[in-house]
Amino acid sequence: MLDVCLLGTSGMLPLPGRWLTSMMTRYNGSSLLIDCGEGTQIAIKEKGWSYNPIDIICFTHYHADHISGLPGLLLTIGNSERTAPLTLIGPKGLQRVVNSLRVIAPELPFEIKCIELTEPQVHFSINGYEIDAFKVNHTVACYGYTINIPRIGKFDPVKARELEIPVHYWNKLQHGEEVVIDDKTYTSDMVMGGARKGIKVTYCTDTRPVPSIVKNAQNSDLFICEGMYGENDKDNKAREYKHMTFREAAKLAKEANVERMWLTHYSPSLVRPWDYVDSIKNIFPNVIAAKDKQSIELNFEDD
Ligand SMILES: [Zn+2]
Numbered sequence: 001m002l003d004v005c006l007l008g009t010s011g012m013l014p015l016p017g018r019w020l021t022s023m024m025t026r027y028n029g030s031s032l033l034i035d036c037g038e039g040t041q042i043a044i045k046e047k048g049w050s051y052n053p054i055d056i057i058c059f060t061h062y063h064a065d066h067i068s069g070l071p072g073l074l075l076t077i078g079n080s081e082r083t084a085p086l087t088l089i090g091p092k093g094l095q096r097v098v099n100s101l102r103v104i105a106p107e108l109p110f111e112i113k114c115i116e117l118t119e120p121q122v123h124f125s126i127n128g129y130e131i132d133a134f135k136v137n138h139t140v141a142c143y144g145y146t147i148n149i150p151r152i153g154k155f156d157p158v159k160a161r162e163l164e165i166p167v168h169y170w171n172k173l174q175h176g177e178e179v180v181i182d183d184k185t186y187t188s189d190m191v192m193g194g195a196r197k198g199i200k201v202t203y204c205t206d207t208r209p210v211p212s213i214v215k216n217a218q219n220s221d222l223f224i225c226e227g228m229y230g231e232n233d234k235d236n237k238a239r240e241y242k243h244m245t246f247r248e249a250a251k252l253a254k255e256a257n258v259e260r261m262w263l264t265h266y267s268p269s270l271v272r273p274w275d276y277v278d279s280i281k282n283i284f285p286n287v288i289a290a291k292d293k294q295s296i297e298l299n300f301e302d303d
């Protein structure tokens with residue numbers, strides 16, 4: 001089970017009742033955060049989720065609305081008696097940006113590991129999260145993220161019996177280990193079916209619509225995408241500031257064949273984003289203008 005919460009939905013600046021765009025997930029005791037603008041730690045507190053299990057923080061880019069909340073959050077995590085290292089992932093320059101912000105948060109009880117993205121597509125496996133970072137197109141270097149929770153195939157007892165593998169070895173094989181019986185080696189692929197559908201979430205903000213988004217978001221259970229502008233006459237603005245309209249986001253969702261889309265990162269001028277959602281449902285129907293702390297529990301499909 002993967003818990004997902006879109007902590008805030010604002011772009012550029014936090015507003016009363018609308019924190020900056022940021023997503024948090026919880027899986028198997030380990031939490032992951034993407035983006036941390038001003039006030040993100042308050043949004044986490046309002047949601048009632050804890051700071052201590054945050055093991056990974058990914059940054060899309062270094063505009064203030066996506067990172068200026070970091071020093072405060074680090075201090076708060078420090079106060080939660082965390083000692084395990086924290087991994088930060090972001091575009092080139094991460095170490096420099098983090099060092100600057102840490103002038104006001106120099107002493108922390110845990111180590112910080114910075115991983116800078118230098119290639120257009122990078123994969124990480126951390127704490128059961130399979131993370132793909134992919135380059136998008138904004139006014140500065142910017143990445144989208146896909147979080148995958150893979151699911152192994154189903155154990156086949158009929159095959160195991162056919163191979164005459166004693167029952168007390170089954171558990172090892174189910175966990176990917178090899179078993180040697182009478183000089184014969186048995187591997188887990190001999191008794192496990194193919195990998196089953198896992199859980200996939202894609203988070204993408206501050207970008208023009210580009211093919212890397214469609215490619216990476218393919219078949220996501222949840223696609224969180226920026227919609228800076230809801231109005232149809234804002235196409236030029238979206239192009240100029242390298243953002244997206246609701247309509248452009250809907251086209252991406254359709255092309256990527258996602259299950260559902262949540263729009264976020266609204267312009268402060270977009271007071272009632274939900275008023276513009278109906279106008280794009282002809283392109284992609286399963287869409288909402290997400291509200292702060294919108295959350296969902298995503299589970300593996302029944303067999
Ligand atoms: Zn932004």
Ligand SMILES: [Zn+2]
Pocket residue numbers: 061063138206
């Ligand atoms: Zn930006």
